[in-house]
Amino acid sequence: MTWVNAVIQGLLLGGLYALIACGLSLTFGVMRIVNLAHGDLAVCGAYLGLVLSSAAGVPVWYTLPLLLPAAFAAGVGLEVLLFGRALRHGVLAPVLVTFGLSVMIENLLQVAATADPRGLNGGALALGSFHLGSITVSWLFLTTFLTACVVLAGLQLALSRTSWGRKVRATSDDLDTARLVGIKVRPVFASVAGIAIGTAALAGVFIGTIGTFDPLTGTNILIFAFEAVVIGGIGSLWGTLAGGVIMGVTQVVVGEINQAYAVLAVNLVFLAVLTVRPGGLFTSHQTAGEIRGAGIGGALG
Amino acid sequence: MSEPEALLDVTDLDVFYGDFQALFGVSMAVAQGGATALVGANGAGKTTLLRTIAGAQAPTSGMVRYAGSDVTAAPPHQRISRGIALVPEGRKLFGSLTVEENIQVGAAAAASDAWPLERIYATFPMIARRRRQRASTLSGGEQQAVAIARALAAAPSLLLLDEISLGLAPLVVGELYETLSALRAAGATLVVVEQDLRRAMDACDDLVCLLEGRVALAAPVASVSRDEVIAAYFGEGSP
Numbered sequence: 001m002t003w004v005n006a007v008i009q010g011l012l013l014g015g016l017y018a019l020i021a022c023g024l025s026l027t028f029g030v031m032r033i034v035n036l037a038h039g040d041l042a043v044c045g046a047y048l049g050l051v052l053s054s055a056a057g058v059p060v061w062y063t064l065p066l067l068l069p070a071a072f073a074a075g076v077g078l079e080v081l082l083f084g085r086a087l088r089h090g091v092l093a094p095v096l097v098t099f100g101l102s103v104m105i106e107n108l109l110q111v112a113a114t115a116d117p118r119g120l121n122g123g124a125l126a127l128g129s130f131h132l133g134s135i136t137v138s139w140l141f142l143t144t145f146l147t148a149c150v151v152l153a154g155l156q157l158a159l160s161r162t163s164w165g166r167k168v169r170a171t172s173d174d175l176d177t178a179r180l181v182g183i184k185v186r187p188v189f190a191s192v193a194g195i196a197i198g199t200a201a202l203a204g205v206f207i208g209t210i211g212t213f214d215p216l217t218g219t220n221i222l223i224f225a226f227e228a229v230v231i232g233g234i235g236s237l238w239g240t241l242a243g244g245v246i247m248g249v250t251q252v253v254v255g256e257i258n259q260a261y262a263v264l265a266v267n268l269v270f271l272a273v274l275t276v277r278p279g280g281l282f283t284s285h286q287t288a289g290e291i292r293g294a295g296i297g298g299a300l301g
Numbered sequence: 302m303s304e305p306e307a308l309l310d311v312t313d314l315d316v317f318y319g320d321f322q323a324l325f326g327v328s329m330a331v332a333q334g335g336a337t338a339l340v341g342a343n344g345a346g347k348t349t350l351l352r353t354i355a356g357a358q359a360p361t362s363g364m365v366r367y368a369g370s371d372v373t374a375a376p377p378h379q380r381i382s383r384g385i386a387l388v389p390e391g392r393k394l395f396g397s398l399t400v401e402e403n404i405q406v407g408a409a410a411a412a413s414d415a416w417p418l419e420r421i422y423a424t425f426p427m428i429a430r431r432r433r434q435r436a437s438t439l440s441g442g443e444q445q446a447v448a449i450a451r452a453l454a455a456a457p458s459l460l461l462l463d464e465i466s467l468g469l470a471p472l473v474v475g476e477l478y479e480t481l482s483a484l485r486a487a488g489a490t491l492v493v494v495e496q497d498l499r500r501a502m503d504a505c506d507d508l509v510c511l512l513e514g515r516v517a518l519a520a521p522v523a524s525v526s527r528d529e530v531i532a533a534y535f536g537e538g539s540p
Contacts, residue, residue: 163405170395170406177393180357182381182410182455 005135006256007249012137014248015145016210018241020203020221021228022152023196025240028229030172030192033083033094037101038200039222043215044105045071045201046208047113049120059123060205067205068198075197079190102218109215122209144206148244151199152237159237168192227270233280242282307366308333308490309354309385309459314363316349323349325514326363331459331507336481336491338501338522341511342534347494348390350511351461354492355387356380367459378410386457390464390494392448396437400428400447403436407451415456424480425450442473449477453484460484463494478504498530512536 024038035041045067052063078101086097128139159165171178171188179185207213207221224247231246232239247266255262273281307330316324324346331337339347352358354365356377365373372380386407395403404421422429425446431439436447445465452460462481466474474497481504485491495501502508502522510518510533518525518533 163409166398166402166406167409169398169402173395173397174393176357177389177395178406179377180352180355180387180389180393181407181451182378183406184378184410 001134002256003253006253008132008135008137009141010249010252011245012141012145012248013252014241014245015141015148016203016206016244017224017228017247018244019144019148019151019199019206021225021232021240021244022148022155022237023199023203024222024225025229025232025234025237026155026192026199027196028234030168031079031083031087031189032091032175033087033098034226035083035196036095036098036222037105037218038098038196038225039220040102040105040109040218041071041074041197042200042204042207042221043109043213043218044074045204046120046213046217047109047118048201049205049208050118053121058121059125060120060209061123061125064202064205067201071201072194072198074201075194076190078197079193080186083193084186084189102222106215106218113215115214115216117212117214118208119212120205120208126209140206140210144210147202147206148241151202152241155195156237164188164191224266227266229280231270231273231281233282236280236282239280239282243280246281307331308335308368309492310364310366311350311354312364312366314350314353314365315361316346316353316358317361318349323514324353324360327511327514327516328363329509329516329519331490331492334485334488334490335507336485336493336505337507337509338505339492339494339509339511340496340498340501340530340534341517344513345511346514347511348463349514351387351463351492351494352389355385355461357387381410381455381457382412384412384456384458385461386452386455386459387461388448388452388463388465390467392444394436394444394447394451396435398436399433400436400439401432403447404450404454407454408456411455412458413456416453418454421450421453424453424483442469442477445469445473445477446480449480457489459490459492461492464496465493466495466497466500474500498527498534502527502530510534 020042024035027033027035048067048070049060049063052066053060056063082097082101083094086093122140125143126140129136159168167183167188171183171185175185228240228243228247232243246269250269251262251266254265309331312328314324314327315322327350339350341347349358353360356375360373364371367383367385372383395406398406404418428443428446428450431443436444439447449465465477478500481491493501493505506522508520508522508525508530509516510530512533517536518530
């Protein structure tokens, strides 16, 4: 029963990883930007949640109607001010720009908020749990997992069914031709960046409620997000969920044996996938391995 | 040299790719309802000229006038909304989108709703059957038809076609050109880049031959012989 429990807890933890990672997956799949500040932006979301919820004296969930639009707007702003400009200067510029952004955010947070670890007020949800036979399930972890599923399913539906989604997939397939057939690429990029930062901030709120965060937490978040994306296959949203779940289950199951090796085991799984299937586990069609071809569009099918 | 009723009027275009100059002072005019064949050897600048007209490539100097106004600085989506659509070389379909989605994307900045899906499928019955398939799974001829359909979805007045017969069986090419003449009959203006000189001269009333980025010959098809065109094509007897 210990093992069943470990797998279920790991599955739920995987939802959090997928939620962190889906924005990273989206920006890479569509804009070809590896946003190295993704984790730091998630942490910014957590700090914003902290400020808002302590100012209003309510659990952080009530601040989401304000926090998520703010994060979306921040993403749009970043695209317009930084990413879009950086993209015009080759493939290296966005890497340098997002790396610089990451360093700046971490240092600004240290100045503004000190290095003290913080936690978010999750209200009654953060404390409650229920029993499934002999297994205890935390409401918070279940909510995180279900939120991740809703976000991913929503994104998937929007990408596959709406005219916005068609434009996003076409842009992901071939930027030059997308422009040529009349797609306004900048609004597509801006909306994608907004959604990516919005989901990052949402993930940040869950991270801050489940555990603690400090100004440097973003780097770890980025690594986990990056691993979930690569394991699942770059650009594939369901792959990202599966990647997150594989990581979560590995972490909790190995942690059951020896807690010291839990995170190491996750990194080893990542390394193994990278060696055996560099295109990711869930890119089934022939472009697996050819990362440029495996955009968002290639993963819907 | 351009009559007032020219739909497209290109003057003195210079286009560079970095340090490499692809077009040198290229001018051409296309009359409303006309069809112009753009011929020339590989690397002569035909694709560059079409891309510049469509707005995908910015000229260093020169002007592109369309329907009486200067569109030189307009981005592609604005030109499409005004009625210029390009069928790019190599088809360039969105491989992960279905046939129908490719066509719908083409309507993103459509000039009008003159080309709804039904009309497109009626024009290209061969792709109607495949509408739910991914574009990448189609045959070459079908993909070319989808590429033309995608441009038609923008309801263009000026249709630019880049090497639509490339790699296709003669029978399929014949069908595509029949469709083009039907489009002309319906009022479309065409600029056609074509390797097959005979087909180009059959389908069009004017001919422009590019040689190393310059216009080597521009004349009505009826007034030039095949030999004159071939001489211009290879740069024989011209400076």
